[in-house]
Every structure is written in structure tokens, then in C-alpha cells.
Amino acid sequence: MIDLNALTALRAVxxxxxxxxxxxxxxxxxxxxxxxxxxxxxxTGVPLLERVGRGVMLTRHGRHLVxxxxxxxxxxxEIESGLHRxxxxxxxxxxxxxxxxxxxxxxxPAVRALLDAHRDLTxxxxxxxxxxxxxxVASGQCEIGVVHSWGDVALAIPEHxxxxxxxxDLADVVVHRDHPLANRTRVTPRDLVDEGxxxxxxxxxxxxxxxxxxDGTGRLPRIAHQSMEFDSHLAMVRAGLGxxxxxxxxxxxxxxxxxxxxxxxxxxxxxxxxxxxxSMASSPAVTAVLTALAAxx
Numbered sequence: 454m455i456d457l458n459a460l461t462a463l464r465a466v467x468x469x470x471x472x473x474x475x476x477x478x479x480x481x482x483x484x485x486x487x488x489x490x491x492x493x494x495x496x497t498g499v500p501l502l503e504r505v506g507r508g509v510m511l512t513r514h515g516r517h518l519v520x521x522x523x524x525x526x527x528x529x530x531e532i533e534s535g536l537h538r539x540x541x542x543x544x545x546x547x548x549x550x551x552x553x554x555x556x557x558x559x560x561x562p563a564v565r566a567l568l569d570a571h572r573d574l575t576x577x578x579x580x581x582x583x584x585x586x587x588x589x590v591a592s593g594q595c596e597i598g599v600v601h602s603w604g605d606v607a608l609a610i611p612e613h614x615x616x617x618x619x620x621x622d623l624a625d626v627v628v629h630r631d632h633p634l635a636n637r638t639r640v641t642p643r644d645l646v647d648e649g650x651x652x653x654x655x656x657x658x659x660x661x662x663x664x665x666x667x668d669g670t671g672r673l674p675r676i677a678h679q680s681m682e683f684d685s686h687l688a689m690v691r692a693g694l695g696x697x698x699x700x701x702x703x704x705x706x707x708x709x710x711x712x713x714x715x716x717x718x719x720x721x722x723x724x725x726x727x728x729x730x731x732s733m734a735s736s737p738a739v740t741a742v743l744t745a746l747a748a749x750x
Contacts, residue, residue, distance in 0.1 A: 455496055457529070460522045461593065462489040463501060463511075467519050468592045471508045478594050480577075493518075526593055527613070531732040543737045544573035550586045551578070551599035554683060555725060558703030559620060560599060563745040574738055583608060583658055590614055590728045597742055598728040603662035604719065613731050617743055620725035620750025622702040625713035627690050634696075635712040642666045642718065649677030649695040651686045662721060663698055687711060725750060 465475035466486065476483040494501050501515035511519060533545075551560045556578065564576055581589065583600035590598040591611045601622070602608045610616050626645065628634050634644065646667070652674065653659040663674050677695040680686055684705055686697035691710050698721060699713070707713060727746055733739045 455518075455522070456489070456492060457526065459489040459493040459496075460518065460526065462486050463493055463515060464519050464522065464526075464592055465594055466490065466502065466509060467511050467515070468588055468594065470510070478589065523593075527730065527732040530593075530730065531735070533736075535735055541737060542573065543571040543741045545736075545738050546575045546577070547597055547738055547742060548577045548579070548595040549597045549599070549742065550581045550589050550595045552583055552586070552601060553580050554622075554700055554703030555599045555601070555620075556580050556703070559725065559746060559749050563742075563749045567741060567745050571738075571741065574741070576742075587611075587614070587728065590730060593730070596729060596733060597739060599746070600726050600728060601658065601723045602726060603658055603721070603723045604665060606658055606661045606665065608658070608726075610728065614728050615731055615734060616726045616728050617747075618724050619727045619743065619746040620702065622700050622723050622725055624698045624700040624716070624721040624723070626696055626716050627687065627699045627707065627711055627713050628696045629690055629693050630710055630712050631693075632696065632712070634714055637714050639715045639717050641716070642670050645674075645696070646670055646672045648675065650674050651678045651680065651689045651695045651697040652676050653681055654679050657681075659698070662723075666698075666716075666719065666721065 462475060462479065465479050466472055469475050469478055472483045472486050476486045479486065490502060497518065499514040500512050501518060502509045503512050549560060560578060564578065568574065568576065586598035586600050587608065587610060589595045591614050600608060626640055634640055650663065652663055667674055678689055680689070683699050686699055687705060687707070689695060690697050700723065702725070727743050729739050
């Protein structure tokens with residue numbers, strides 16, 4: 454009989470391209486993941502992984518097992534969700550992955566009330582970037598993912614994953630109180646073409662949106678400094694090192710030194726989406742979490 458936990462480990466190795474990456478995602482040690490994969494190879498009698506450079510990849514046997522096993526795992530998940538629905542039980546263990554500002558402003562505030570209301574429910578929280586979160590939900594390595602989608606910047610979501618909007622968020626242009634724009638009621642991209650920005654790194658969704666804001670100006674945003682964390686953006690603006698586009702969700706208090714100026718043409722708006730697999734659509738626990746997130750948004 455194929456060990457389903459070992460199959461989950463093999464699928465994680467496939468998703469992350471290494472045993473170390475899979476271990477990090479699953480919360481195990483690399484040694485434990487390796488042992489699970491080796492146990493699966495003994496059970497099936499065929500090699501499932503082969504080394505490629507410093508990483509590993511599935512053999513054709515491993516690919517067949519992961520692809521076919523995904524349906525089995527999905528069916529089991531659907532059966533379990535149906536049982537909980539029949540029993541009207543908000544129970545089980547859910548792993549929730551969210552981006553940092555949603556964790557601060559949306560997820561964390563909702564979790565305490567959920568746990569107090571449902572004693573048989575346990576939740577494990579972790580932070581990841583949206584693209585990573587989509588992969589984790591799609592591959593069964595977390596049950597609920599919270600992601601954001603800015604304007605027309607596409608976020609590819611697989612067919613077997615359901616996305617529900619739980620909040621809408623706006624970003625403001627944050628400037629130092631002594632900045633010439635601090636007294637403006639709103640700004641457009643054309644007002645900002647000569648400014649130095651503090652931005653997230655190239656390739657992030659927020660950076661893509663900042664670049665899209667400049668469409669039609671004939672210019673690109675001038676990036677003065679980079680940081681992944683919006684709290685760091687605020688600190689650098691406070692130090693007079695540039696301006697920043699900072700979402701309202703989970704934003705730290707600006708204090709007396711910073712001013713948030715609304716932006717328009719276009720307004721920097723993002724949809725906050727909660728993701729789950731279709732096989733968990735009937736789960737009362739998933740429904741309870743989605744309801745709590747939507748209420749908080």
C-alpha cells in the first residue's frame with residue numbers, strides 16, 4: 454500500500470525542486486523528507502527521483518505517481534470535507550498562507566475569534582509571496598492561501614483552485630511631511646515622474662503595478678531604494694530617502710512625519726483573494742475561515 458504521507462512529500466519535492474525546499478514547506482527536516490521518499494521507492498519498487506545538478510527531479514515513474522496520486526489525494530480530501538459537512542463540524546487542521554500585510558491586517562485578527570469559537574479547529578499560519586502561495590495551495594501543501602491581485606496584473610490560478618474575493622485594498626503615495634506633494638489632495642503618475650521611489654524588488658507584483666502606473670507617461674519609475682517590507686519603506690520615507698506606494702491593509706501608523714496622499718488615474722487598487730482547492734469546497738472549516746476573512750475585509 455502506498456504511503457499517502459510519503460506521496461505528499463514526493464509531490465512537495467516536485468513543486469520546490471529540492472528536498473530542502475520540500476522540507477521547508479512541509480515543516481519537516483530534509484532527512485525526514487528523504488526517508489519518506491525512500492520508503493515510497495521501496496513500496497513501489499521503482500526509482501522516483503534523480504539528481505540534476507544540485508537539485509533533484511522526478512523520474513518518469515515519479516511523475517506518473519505524482520500525477521495519478523493527485524487525484525487520489527483530492528478524492529480523500531473531498532470525502533473528509535463531506536464527512537465534516539454532514540456532521541456540521543468546524544474541525545481539523547488548516548494551514549493558511551498569506552502575504553505579509555494580509556497576515557497583519559486581515560488573517561491574524563480573524564484567527565483568535567475562529568479558534569475561540571471552534572475548539573476542534575487548529576490553524577497554522579505562514580507568510581509567502583502570492584505566486585508561491587498559489588503553488589502551495591495547488592499542490593496540497595496548504596489548505597487556504599491569501600493572495601493579492603493588482604489591477605490588470607494577472608495572477609495565474611489553476612482550474613482546480615477556487616478564488617474568492619475577501620477584501621479590496623487601496624495604496625497611497627506616502628511622502629515626508631516636508632515633501633512638496635504633502636499638501637496635495639491627490640496625485641497622478643504624471644506628478645510623480647521625477648520622484649525617487651522606494652519599491653519592492655523587480656519581479657514582485659507590487660513592483661509590476663508601480664511600473665504599470667507609469668503607462669502613458671513615456672517614463673518608468675525611478676527606483677532609488679528596494680525593500681521587501683513596507684515597514685522598511687515607511688522608515689526610508691521618514692528618513693527623507695524617497696517616496697513609496699504603500700497599501701492601507703496592515704499598514705503601520707504613519708505618525709506625524711509621514712503623509713499618505715491618494716493616487717488616481719489609475720487608483721492603485723488590489724483585490725485580496727482567498728484560495729482553496731475545489732475538493733475542499735464543502736469543508737465547514739474552510740467556509741468558516743473564508744467567512745471570517747470576508748467579515749474582516
